[in-house]
Amino acid sequence: MYCLEVKELAGVAWDALRERARHASTQSYAPYSHVTVGACAVTSDGRLVEGSNVENASYGLTLCAECSLVSDLARQGGGRLVAVSIVAGDGQPIVPCGRCRQLLFEHGGNELLVDGGVGAPPVTLESLLPQAFGPEDLKVRQS
Numbered sequence: 288m289y290c291l292e293v294k295e296l297a298g299v300a301w302d303a304l305r306e307r308a309r310h311a312s313t314q315s316y317a318p319y320s321h322v323t324v325g326a327c328a329v330t331s332d333g334r335l336v337e338g339s340n341v342e343n344a345s346y347g348l349t350l351c352a353e354c355s356l357v358s359d360l361a362r363q364g365g366g367r368l369v370a371v372s373i374v375a376g377d378g379q380p381i382v383p384c385g386r387c388r389q390l391l392f393e394h395g396g397n398e399l400l401v402d403g404g405v406g407a408p409p410v411t412l413e414s415l416l417p418q419a420f421g422p423e424d425l426k427v428r429q430s
């Protein structure tokens with residue numbers, strides 16, 4: 288478990304998040320695509336959670352770095368994600384795939400900030416996944 292010390296854009300130490308995500312990408316298992324991905328997020332109580340993509344010979348079973356990250360969150364006892372950086376092996380941010388936008392929404396909601404890259408502003412998850420279906424919908428749609 289790590290705590291961020293540097294405060295930057297929107298109160299988030301993006302450089303630190305990005306560097307930890309890049310390091311997580313070195314722990315990826317990507318023998319098929321050779322696209323190594325790492326993710327690092329900070330929680331509302333200042334913890335860091337991380338993940339790496341894990342591929343499978345049955346390609347469709349591949350776990351994205353964000354899947355691993357939310358597993359790390361659960362393993363640490365849960366909490367809310369407030370900012371996340373997802374990077375490929377070159378250290379540059381990638382946008383989360385559609386499935387992972389939904390995964391991140393569950394644990395960070397519309398306000399979750401997603402790394403936009405060096406010198407670029409972060410984007411909200413809401414802008415990447417508008418009108419998301421989530422836990423609140425389940426509560427009011429049960430028969």
Ligand code: THU
Pocket residue numbers: 317320322324339340341342349350351352353373382383384387
């Ligand atoms: N990948 C992720 O880890 N996260 C994403 O949001 C996009 C894609 C991984 C899955 C696969 O191992 C590799 O990138 C190429 O698609």
